[in-house]
Amino acid sequence: MLRIDGAHAFYGHIQALRGVSLDVQEGEIVTLIGANGAGKSTLLMTVCGNPRAAAGEILFRGEDITRWPTHRIARAGIAHAPEGRRIFPRMTVMENLQMGAVAAAEDDARRAARLEHVFGLFPRLAERRFQRGGTLSGGEQQMLAIGRALMSGPKLLLLDEPSLGLAPIMVRTIFDAIATLNREDGLTVFLVEQNAYMALRIAHRGYVMVNGAIAMSGDAAALLADEEVRAAYLDGGHGKIAAGEGGAP
């Protein structure tokens, strides 16, 4: 579904990605874990064309989208619930969701069905539908960010740190929803997380990013059991994984 081949990207003069290659197959949850500043969010944004990859290729369903403008990538079926959620603060929950449907050129009936689906997944959003986005709690904003991304009926969902800053019970709600979406709707998810334990538990496969490059990859269960990964990201996280091309554990 998504294939990234040797992507390089810069933020200003800082090189954030140094030749990242990975792929996400249809129907999978693939997670990308790594420390703060490793380049995970940049990778997701690069898939969306902002910043554009300076070198390398990004293929989505066989098409080279590397040079497409951001809005065209969204309309092709990639939805992004980005870092910091980026809810429109002065729009209501309903309007935020309507904005999510921009990428899909659909009739009203399909749109209404999607809205019902999102409200079914997150009943809290239905209760708050006329409230402004900026007044929601962090957890509600995260639900809204995911709900908004779902409104376009995407083929691939990019999720950036959905657990950030949330209470444990809310993290569980969000991750349950992601797993449900994947299991019942067959939605393909590419999940970036610092909460490696939660992410690896729901994911099929995982990649570990260090310093703008993939250091390790493999089955989620294998990564979860791996000594190095445990030391670096799970058991207190004081270990280190060396940068560079790593093999499967």
Next chain:
Amino acid sequence: MEYFLQQLINGLTLGAIYGLIAIGYTMVYGIVGMINFAHGEIYMIGAFIAVIAFAILGPLGGGGVVVALLVVLLVSMLLTAVYGWTLERLAYRPLRGSPRLAALISAIGMSIFLQNYVQLAQGARTKAMQPVITGGIEVMKGETFTVTLSYVQIMIMVLTLALMAGFWTVIARTPLGRAQRACEQDRAMAALLGVDVDRTISLTFVIGAALAAVAGTMVVLYYGVIDFFIGFLAGIKAFTAAVLGGIGSIPGAMLGGLLIGLIEAFWSGYFSIEYKDVAAFSILVLVLIFRPSGLLGRPEVEKV
């Protein structure tokens, strides 16, 4: 009392015109974060197009005043919108992503360029036009003073009210308005959701220019004289109105326009007509000192 009422009518008329221009400033500021200092010139061009259209339509005759007015209004809105679109395309889009100062300088450059362009093409002398709509209603007859409300004034107020209501509906209810507000709040996120940001910005300029063209056409009908320099003062006044109401806020621009018009009318009516601009700009200074975000604006810092 009669005198007061007359100033009120004059002020509201003037305020309606300022309000229509101010919307263009505030919308562009909201979406791209820059002051389009060439907007006053766009309004001036709208007025010129109206004069030319009247001149062409006049000899043709037929259809009566109402039809002629509608045609002129539409022609002016359409052609001025093309100017607005081109302005953004040539002078601002290439500079997107560069420091704000670059766009500001480009705007001032375009303002000077458009003034000179009209001066060269149309001549530096003022253009006068025969009144198209004459007459009015006597609202109140006092012993020494008669309050009149001219048909032009009625038309200006009714048209402005209708346009603002329509425009407000577009912004609040339609997908275009939603996209516009989304771009204003977070442009990068709007793009991630599939909004063509460049197109939305272009449309913002087009709408702003069309509203300014209406203001230009009405000024032609109201005063009957224009020249290539009218955009400067009207532009600055409308900008003042936008800041007074809270730059970025559309109701603010409408309110600010009305207030500036009223201040000007009452000041000229009761104190001195020479100092009416001083009065308007003094109010701006006071607002900036005591309420920097304007009457209906929100503070810059925002908790998200």
